[in-house]
Amino acid sequence: MAPGEFRLRVRYGKIGRLRHLSHLEVIHAIERGARRADLPYAVTRGFNPHMKLAFGPALPVATAGLSEYFDIWLTRYMPAEETLNRLAGAMPPDLTPVSSGYVGDDLPSLSAACNIALYEMRIEREDLDRGTFAKALDAVVRSGELTVQRKGKTKVFDLARSLSKEPRVSVDQTGVVVELAVRMGQEGSLRPEALVGAALSRMDAEGAAIAVTRIDTLIEDEKGCARPL
């Protein structure tokens, strides 16, 4: 960060139809929104100057998020509330800024700092029994490992490491709901639908649609767990 710049952190949601956006599409949409909002954004130096912007961990296509984050560097101070109002007026409704605030320049990047993701997953299958599913999921977790095939590669996750706490299974009007806390890291994070899918296939119920929402993105250190903002 150059002297005289201000690091603004924004929490936003990616919901509704816009959960079908890819991470790159979200980045472009937010860049354009920040320009429409006329934020006094800083521009990188060099041959290809662009907005100084940094994002937290990517959300996959089709996964919604309620607590996603980006940092944007401003060339002059603008009250956080004003940045939020301006952004809210310049973003499509399902890509909504929730809060914003300035953070210290010495903090590590969002992508390096955020290491816990909380997911809520709704299994869209009417005849699914909560108790049977909970047992199947428990059996997968107890097995200690999950092997995931993705894009022709096989990856084995150590579930004791990948899950930061026990999954919670509940039921509401729409059906079975699973809450998971997944550790994110450099070596690749467990996709929560892989774990739920493994449980479903144990009960011969694979193929059910799963609506995934990342409800929180957190930073865990020796002092405990906290939101980035």
Add this chain to the structure above:
Amino acid sequence: MTSSLWERIEPLLSRVERPARYIDSEWGAHRDSDASYRAALLYPDTYEVGMANQAIAILYDRLNAVDGVAAERVYLPWVDMAEQMRTQSVPLFTLETCAAVASCDLLGITLPYELTYSNILEALDLAGIPLRAADRSDADPLVVGGGPCAFNPEPIAPFFDAILVGEGEDAALEIVAAHRAAREQGYSREATLKELSRIPGVYVPALYSPNESGQGASALVAQAGAPEVVTKRVVADLGAYDTPTCPVVPFMDVVHDRVGVEVLRGCTRGCRFCQAGMVYRPVRERSADQIVREALAGIRCTGYDELSLTSLSTTDHSQLEEVMRRLTRRLEGTGISVSLPSLRVDAFSVSMARLVGGGRKSGLTFAPEAGTQRLRDVINKNVTEQDLLDTVSSAFTSGWRRVKLYFMIGLPTETDEDIEGIGRLVSKVFRAAREATPPQQRGGIRVGVSVSTFVPKAHTPFGFDGQISYHEVLRRQQVLRDSMPKKGIDLAYHDAQVSLLEGVMARGGRELADGIEAAWRGGARFDAWTEQFDLGLWTTALESVGLDPHAIATRSFDRGEPTPWGHISSGVGEGYLWHERERAFAGETTEDCSFDDCTGCGVCGDSGLGVDIVLGGERRGSR
């Protein structure tokens, strides 16, 4: 915006590539559920290709401004989505309110390119609208086409209720107004179409039948009451119309992902192969003030980081230098860049390019079109070898390390000597680039050479002559490869099979409609996509209805012989086209009437279309 149709579409999205094509919700989209008249505007290709189309952006803006009218976008779903939709009985839908296209009042289809014809049938079928106008009922939307291919509409004419020839700024509103009025009056479909045919520029194919006499300009003759010749619509003053400064801003990466301001329309350079140069006459510039104002408004409203000054020949704008200076001053330090889509081969273009890029020097593109001066004179491309070498030299001196050159093969009168001339010219360009580059940077020099096969187009001086045969194209491509230097050169040429089908569609008449339908039934779609194109499928389909594609593409027309497009006029007189053809074969060039005297093409003045050249600044005079 939710609707019951959306609830059936959403579950399909996890099974298809690039779901962002189908989700709407973009910034700048107009959503009006209450409109009494709904117009679906279809670009017959994928979202990411169609979103670049400025004509749709203009019509979207203008129609949505009309009280009670909602215009909504429709793109053709990619094959994976189309398959899902058919399996789940989901019909083709509009993005904004997720309305079934068949439930709309009007379906406007842009006709950008001949190889989208099978996509038009795919869209109609997905929508559940009968393919042929003759089979539609009062309950079906009015299907109206328009765009570049309207100048030879016959191959697709039976699929359309009406086709607008020329510019749509006013005509599209007139079509909608006439349709609404006809419905209020309770007119039948047939009576409605008769009403539409009274609007200047509107061609109603059902009112024209085959010309059995073999005499006259066209292969079709008008029935009583319909105009004998449909003349294109043209707006007299482009400056009287606003640029869409708040267009829809896509989420996904699309072609030409930037805000565009059309700085001028038309081009009178008079290149004899160029259909756009003939059919979009005359030149009409927007003023520098308007361009700068709309460019800044467009950036503010969209949030784009790139602005493009579009036209057929942007560096011809009489006030471009002023525009560029004002824009670069206003955009300094914002990270927002300006781009120029097409550069003339001259020093002025390089100086303009130097202004736009700031630090960026990705590559410059020039189009000498032919390899020898003789052939450049034949096609009236008023560019000399020295112009090109000086321009390249100036570009490389200014720091560019890459140029791309466009050429054509198969132009009238072309010999092997002309093709070998392309190789020689490219060698000289490479040498000029080397000499203008510091020795330690010479390793980075790249010259891209892109060679397409000439497709003779209707309403041009070369439109009377057939395309060279498929086998001759292959032979000439071999001559090209043999004569092209290898070091530092990236040679790409157009697929000869694609060029053949382009020739068939550009030159054929109404008889082709059966062939297009047979090809679509045989599985043809997205023919402009390399991985989808299958000439064998097309040949089989065309032969199944008794057509020989090679004969259609290579067919020439004598003076006085009816052409498939003779009942459509661009305002440029047929006499002028034949005269230009004669001058071409005599190697005589023709000046640009925006700089010099009138060349008598017939577009301007009261005896023409009642329009004239409009320049923002001073008439430049010969240079």
